[in-house]
Amino acid sequence: MAVSPNHAMAATRPTLFVLIGPTAVGKTELSLRMAEFLRCPIVNADSRQLYRDLPIGTAAPTAEQLARVPHHFVGTLGLTDYYSAARFEEEAMAVCTAHFATHDVLVASGGSMLYVDALCHGIDPLPTVSEEVRREMYDRLEREGLAPLLAELQRLDPVYAAQVDPCNAKRVVHALEIIRESGRPFSELRTGAKKERPFRVVKIGLTRPREALFDRINRRVTAMVDEGFLEEARRVLPYRDCNALNTVGYKEIFRYFDGEWALDMALDRMRKNTRVFAKKQLTWWQRDEEVHWFPADDGARVLEWVKRVHESGTIPPADSYI
Numbered sequence: 001m002a003v004s005p006n007h008a009m010a011a012t013r014p015t016l017f018v019l020i021g022p023t024a025v026g027k028t029e030l031s032l033r034m035a036e037f038l039r040c041p042i043v044n045a046d047s048r049q050l051y052r053d054l055p056i057g058t059a060a061p062t063a064e065q066l067a068r069v070p071h072h073f074v075g076t077l078g079l080t081d082y083y084s085a086a087r088f089e090e091e092a093m094a095v096c097t098a099h100f101a102t103h104d105v106l107v108a109s110g111g112s113m114l115y116v117d118a119l120c121h122g123i124d125p126l127p128t129v130s131e132e133v134r135r136e137m138y139d140r141l142e143r144e145g146l147a148p149l150l151a152e153l154q155r156l157d158p159v160y161a162a163q164v165d166p167c168n169a170k171r172v173v174h175a176l177e178i179i180r181e182s183g184r185p186f187s188e189l190r191t192g193a194k195k196e197r198p199f200r201v202v203k204i205g206l207t208r209p210r211e212a213l214f215d216r217i218n219r220r221v222t223a224m225v226d227e228g229f230l231e232e233a234r235r236v237l238p239y240r241d242c243n244a245l246n247t248v249g250y251k252e253i254f255r256y257f258d259g260e261w262a263l264d265m266a267l268d269r270m271r272k273n274t275r276v277f278a279k280k281q282l283t284w285w286q287r288d289e290e291v292h293w294f295p296a297d298d299g300a301r302v303l304e305w306v307k308r309v310h311e312s313g314t315i316p317p318a319d320s321y322i
Contacts, residue, residue, distance in 0.1 A: 013198065013199050013200050014100040014103070014104040014105060014198075014200070015104065015105050015106075015199060015200045015202055015310060016043075016105075016106050016107075016108055016119075016120075016197075016200065016201050017034060017038075017105070017106070017108070017202050017204060017306060017309075018045075018107075018108045018109070018116060018119070018120060018201060018203045018204065019031050019107065019109040019204050020109070020110070020203060020204070020206070020285055020291065021206035021207065021285075021296065022111065022213060022277075022278035022279075022281040022282050023059075023217065023274060023277060023278050023281065024059075024213065024216040024220050024274070024278065025206045025207070025213060025278075025296045026206060026216075026296040026297070027109050027111065027206060028059070028061060028065065029299075030206065030296070030299045030302060031107055031109035032065060032068055032069050033299055033303060034107050034302070034303065034306060035107045036068065036069060037303055037306065038105045038107060038306070038310065040099070040103060040105055040107055041069060041070040041071065041099070041106070041107070042069055042070070042071045042107050042108065043071075043072045043073065043092055043095055043096070043108040043119070044061075044071050044072060044073040044074045044109065044110055045073075045092075045108050045109065045110025045111075045112055045115040045116050045119060046058065046060075046110040046112050046115070047085075047088075047114075047115050048112075048244065048247055049061075049073070049075070049110075050073050050074070050075070050076055051077050051079055051081075051244045052076065052077065052078065053078070053079055053232075053235070053236055054079075054232065054236065054244070054245075054250075055075070056224055056227050056228055056229045056232045057224065057229055057232060057233065057247075057250055058247075059220065059224075060075065061074055072092070072095050073088070073091070073092070079236060079239040079244045080239065080242055080244075081244075082131065082134075082243075084129075085112075085114040085115055085117075085118040085123055086118070086123060086125065086126060086128075088115050088118055088119070089118035089119060089123060092108075092118070092119045093119070096119075096199060100198070100199055105310055113281060113284045113285070120197070120201045120203070121195060121197075121201075122194065122195030122197075124189055124190050124192070124193075126178055126189055127178060127181040127182045128181070129177040129178065130181070133177055133180050134177060134243075137149075137173045137176055137177050137180075138173065138241070141169060141173055146167075146169050146172065149169075149172050149173060149176060150166055150172055152176060153172055153175055153179075156176070156179050156185065157179060157185035157186050159185065160175055160185065160186045160187040201290070202292070202309055203290050203291045204291070204294060204302060204305075204306070204318075205293045205294070206293075206295075206296035206302075207282075207293055207296060208296050208297070214275050214278075217278060218271050220274075221267055221270050221271050221274065222267075224249075225267065229249070229253070230253065233249075233250055233253045233254070233257070234257065237254065237257060240254055248270065248273045248277055249270050249274070252267075252269045252270045253270070292305070292315070292317075293318055305318065
């Protein structure tokens with residue numbers, strides 16, 4: 001059933017199929033099947049799988065999976081390397097441009113909402129935050145707590161302060177970093193304007209019943225421990241202050257290493273916080289009217305739909321395949 005990479009199609013532009021969905025829904029295996037079917041590589045849009053020292057905790061593609069299909073943006077960064085959605089947009093667009101010069105289809109897959117948006121529609125050009133400013137802001141967060149930083153944001157940019165989650169320290173700090181670097185309110189730099197792409201973007205979303213998804217998340221945490229997650233986390237413990245490790249899984253297990261939590265409690269918090277993140281992902285993407293939703297356990301229907309889109313250049317309703 002494989003499709004030639006140069007197969008003629010009705011559409012005048014090449015097509016980027018973007019596979020999205022909450023963590024643990026089953027994106028990895030289906031993205032591999034899609035890429036094998038279409039004979040193309042995969043652009044990874046997971047912000048933590050870029051780091052090469054975190055394969056277990058980020059559920060990165062295994063060596064066997066990478067051997068099946070070439071991937072871009074997997075294991076390319078060190079833990080201390082700075083990266084951003086803006087840089088991902090620039091580099092991913094370069095990959096797309098080079099690939100589409102000779103091929104008409106490409107697959108992207110990942111669960112990082114900002115990275116997916118950056119690839120599909122672009123993000124606002126923001127100044128690069130220097131390591132000095134980043135370190136200063138996070139030092140302040142550790143010393144002073146979130147409340148004074150939130151008060152400063154309310155003074156410098158009341159528009160964004162009224163929109164941001166006041167409990168989301170990362171968002172508050174990031175806004176203050178941008179204000180510091182640019183000298184302008186963060187809200188003035190956020191236009192939200194979508195950029196035109198020289199290719200079609202076709203988004204495919206995977207869903208599962210909530211209980212089934214949460215069960216998969218719970219079992220994934222257990223499997224991670226069996227695969228050596230504790231040893232991996234202990235190896236990267238000296239880098240715990242790096243942004244790469246400011247993520248679910250490592251934050252909880254570090255508190256176990258610190259003696260604050262028992263191991264069972266840390267793992268339970270990992271499961272709970274991963275479920276919370278999955279719900280946030282779903283909320284984000286369910287607002288996106290461009291997503292065509294499919295049951296995650298019916299990959300054959302997804303592949304048939306992808307084949308029809310690729311060959312005809314038209315996009316049939318996803319619900320006709322459910």
